[in-house]
Amino acid sequence: MSAPPPPAPAPPAAPAPLPAPAPPVNPETKEFWAATAQGRLLLKRCLDCGSVIWYPRAICPECSSMRTEWFQARGRGRVYSYTINYRTEGAYQDAAPIVLAYVELDEGPRVMTNIVGAGQADLAVGLPVEVVFHDTGDGSALPRFRPAAPGAQAAS
């Protein structure tokens, strides 16, 4: 009987991935979430008054029109506010600390999200950010934001 093989070397420590819990999807929002799975961030626009609508919905909250269309956002914006949460709950129970934020998109809306890939020293109100998508494994992906590549804002 041969000796058991030596244990494999431990993999290098990697940061725990941020959980990506699946959102509840319904007929009103399925197009938004299907697009996230393809790496596209959609917004709604009102066909009557032209307002950008957030969060996505069938009615324009500005003029009550039910005529709206999807369009693709640039996926860029700036941090409106952020917090580093050390006491996470639910799906994020073991993921602390996480960064919860509102990002003001270039198209106007302030959207709730997480900031990823930023050191604590980099975090600031006004920080330019760009969207990344984290697969939920359920046909959708969470639009999160990371610090924008240098020059990306100016180049676009």
Next chain:
Amino acid sequence: MSIRGKAHIAGAYEHPDRKIPDKSIAQVHAEVAVGALADAGLSMSDVDAYFCASDAPGFGAISMADYLGLRRLRYVDSTETGGSSYLVHVGHAAAAIAQRKCRVALITLAGLPRSQKPPRSSGSAAAPEAAFEQPFGPTTVSMYALAARRHMYEYGTTSAQLAAIKVAASRHAQHNPNAMLRTPVTVEEVLESPMISDPLRRLDCCVISDGGGALVVVAPEVAASLPRQTVKVLGHGESPKLTDNGRIDLTYTGAVWSGPRAFAEAGVTAGDIDYASIYDSFTITVLQTIEDLGFCQKGKGGAFVADGSLEAPHGRLPFNTDGGGLCNNHPVNRGGMTKVIEAVRQLRGEANAPVQVPDCEIALAHGNGGSLGTRSAAATLILGREDA
């Protein structure tokens, strides 16, 4: 039609316990209902209107009405605006009484979040906004931390200024034998407490307590027949604050609308307020609210609270003399009921002696339900001494 002087708070009762492991939620509702009715000199058979929010177990207001034996009801209201519900209920009860729809309204709050530890939830998956918020892991504290960060960014507010709010509450709580946290703290101790969600620390947060409270609101002729000193309802305002189609602004609350409505109805101004119960789920809640109610300029709340203005009995704006949600009690994670109760105590001259405001004639009570970080509902009451 104005409600000014058309209804009185005749009974107020705060459950003395902060941890209740051996009772049901309905039972605690019953205890506070009986307590408030006894305080008023009334009984369950006098009640013809019942108000409760979603902390009441069962089917709207109906299950508790059945449980309590409220057989003479001709008015029910289960308006839900989170922690401000009970201030909204006082306003609605006063309006219903003014319209002669009812004469004796009972409002109850009770729950056991400390003993039963229910799963925390910030809303149902069916809420239209749920998919665009819940997957990112917002918690109660982190939402208020977002508001605090933005206020700091726009106005230069500091953590030490927020801490001064907790300090004032703790100095008041030392005189309240029922308070959960009775030891006065310093600004330094607040700043040294563990970070929960940057920039909010543990001592920026309210307590989590079992318990509850109840109020009895009555018509003036009922008030006149009672042996007990009552408190006049002078004005009421309520205002949801929404995320406003992606234009959410984290630096102010619905108090910017509910306050002026309540002041106008009461015919008074911020300068007339002798005592204020200010919703204090977190220190930042107090700071934004006192600005929004006009007790100081917008953005100057930090400087206002840092110089002891909130401390009773002689500060410019004595607040939360029971210790508030920060130190005394925040039953069922809903601080609105206790805000009204302490205002009633002040107007009756029944606050704890070291923090009783001398000659307290006009008081304000303010609640904010929901979350400063998303959507919320503000409610403001102006209350007056019987001779006001």
